[in-house]
Amino acid sequence: MSLNREEFEAGSHVGEDQVVGGPPPEQATLGSELRGYLIGLALAVLLTAASFWSISEHVIYGPGIVMALIVFGLAQVGVHLVFFLHLTTSPDNTNNALALAFGVLIVSLIFLGSVWVMYHLNQNMMPARAALMQMGGS
Amino acid sequence: MSTPTSALRTGRDPYHIGHAPAAGTPEYTGHGAGGPAPKRIVVGYGFWIFILSDVILFSCFFATYTVLIHARNGGPGPQQLFDLHITMAQTACLLLSSFACGLTSLAVARRNLLWTEIFLAITGLLGLAFLGLEGHEFFGLVSRGAGPTHSAFLTAFFALVGCHGAHVTAGLLWLGTMMAQFPAKGFKESIRHRYLCFSLFWHALDIIWIGIFTVVYLIGILTP
Numbered sequence: 611m612s613l614n615r616e617e618f619e620a621g622s623h624v625g626e627d628q629v630v631g632g633p634p635p636e637q638a639t640l641g642s643e644l645r646g647y648l649i650g651l652a653l654a655v656l657l658t659a660a661s662f663w664s665i666s667e668h669v670i671y672g673p674g675i676v677m678a679l680i681v682f683g684l685a686q687v688g689v690h691l692v693f694f695l696h697l698t699t700s701p702d703n704t705n706n707a708l709a710l711a712f713g714v715l716i717v718s719l720i721f722l723g724s725v726w727v728m729y730h731l732n733q734n735m736m737p738a739r740a741a742l743m744q745m746g747g748s
Numbered sequence: 749m750s751t752p753t754s755a756l757r758t759g760r761d762p763y764h765i766g767h768a769p770a771a772g773t774p775e776y777t778g779h780g781a782g783g784p785a786p787k788r789i790v791v792g793y794g795f796w797i798f799i800l801s802d803v804i805l806f807s808c809f810f811a812t813y814t815v816l817i818h819a820r821n822g823g824p825g826p827q828q829l830f831d832l833h834i835t836m837a838q839t840a841c842l843l844l845s846s847f848a849c850g851l852t853s854l855a856v857a858r859r860n861l862l863w864t865e866i867f868l869a870i871t872g873l874l875g876l877a878f879l880g881l882e883g884h885e886f887f888g889l890v891s892r893g894a895g896p897t898h899s900a901f902l903t904a905f906f907a908l909v910g911c912h913g914a915h916v917t918a919g920l921l922w923l924g925t926m927m928a929q930f931p932a933k934g935f936k937e938s939i940r941h942r943y944l945c946f947s948l949f950w951h952a953l954d955i956i957w958i959g960i961f962t963v964v965y966l967i968g969i970l971t972p
Contacts, residue, residue: 627785629792631853631948640854647850654843658961662836665966676967683962687955694850694951706796713800717807724811 628702631695650693657686788941795945799952802915806956809908810963813901817971821899826968829894831885835965838881839957842916845874846954853947859935865927871950872923875916882913905964912960915953922946 638646661682664670670678691697697706784790817826848871855863886906889895896906926939926946933939 627789627793629789629944630796631944631951632788632792640858643854644851647847647854650850651843651847658839658843661962661966662832662839665969666832675970679962679966683958686958690846690951690955690958694846694954695948705793709793709797709800713803716804720804720807721811721814725814728815 627705628696628698628700630697630703630706646693646696650689653689653693654686657682657689661686787937788944791941792944792948795948799948802952803956806908806911806959809904809911810959813904813908813964816900816904817968819900820902823899823902824894825901826965826971829889829892830965830969831888832965832969834881834885835961838878839961841874841878841881842954842957845871845878846951848874849947849950853943856930856935856940856943861930861935864930868923868927868930872920872927875920875923875950879913879916879920882909882916886910908964909960912953912956915949915956919946919950919953922949 661679664675664678664682691710697703697710699707785793848867852864852867852871855867889902894902896903923946926943929939929942
């Protein structure tokens with residue numbers, strides 16, 4: 611199984627790593643790059659407007675507003691990552707995407723873990739807190 | 749060397765990530781692109797790791813705020829304190845600033861000094877406007893007696909939003925440095941790497957702000 615030099619080089623040069631925030635992989639023109647940023651801006655404005663709108667107009671079923679806000683927020687983070695930071699799922703971006711995945715894991719552990727643990731702590735400590743309040747504490 | 753795109757179409761990449769090797773292709777795992785990655789890749793990747801660690805730092809502040817949102821020591825809560833008009837204006841400033849930073853990247857890639865400086869100035873002025881609004885809000889809160897010492901909720905609020913504001917301030921200093929260095933040193937490699945890191949930093953600050961206006965302000969106002 612031999613591979614001629616040209617083929618080997620082709621394999622080797624494919625997929626030079628991309629850098630986050632760097633220019634897109636292909637030789638993009640000014641117009642196409644500008645269009646990417648404009649699409650990103652338009653989507654971000656739409657999602658931001660949706661967030662503020664959903665809270666001010668009571669158009670969403672009350673208990674669902676928080677979930678809607680979280681969805682809008684996460685979607686906007688995605689828009690920023692793709693259109694402003696040019697993070698994609700291409701093989702050239704694997705290192706960046708894996709680092710991001712690990713970051714998301716740690717962030718979820720810290721945030722969700724804290725909220726979960728402290729919520730249950732509050733539940734279990736309720737009688738003691740009530741007792742404290744009766745004694746005149748805060 | 750053949751064109752990368754044509755080889756991409758055949759489904760091969762140096763580490764065979766995401767693709768099975770094409771039929772008849774020997775495995776040359778570990779014999780990647782030949783030598784270490786270019787400096788641009790190393791610099792960008794290293795700074796990306798830093799950005800992610802910074803996001804993890806912020807996640808601790810977010811968790812603290814969410815946990816302490818009811819700990820008000822008999823004082824005011826988000827509904828009494830937050831003015832969403834300010835938050836909306838801040839969001840607009842930072843989003844447009846991030847967009848202007850993207851346009852700066854286009855100008856830097858084309859080595860156009862004039863547009864680089866113009867878009868950097870727009871980025872910086874919008875960042876300054878954001879900081880001004882934040883300072884206005886903070887002074888308003890403190891003057892109404894809702895300073896960071898009043899309750900655990902307010903401590904968490906000032907710590908999280910203030911930490912973001914400190915990042916924006918540092919970013920503005922960095923931006924000013926870049927505005928001086930592009931004319932003084934030109935578009936040489938080290939300066940472009942420095943700018944790459946700055947743009948990463950600035951876009952990341954806007955991503956953090958999405959979390960802040962969603963969790964701190966909007967969800968905060970929904971929390972009685």
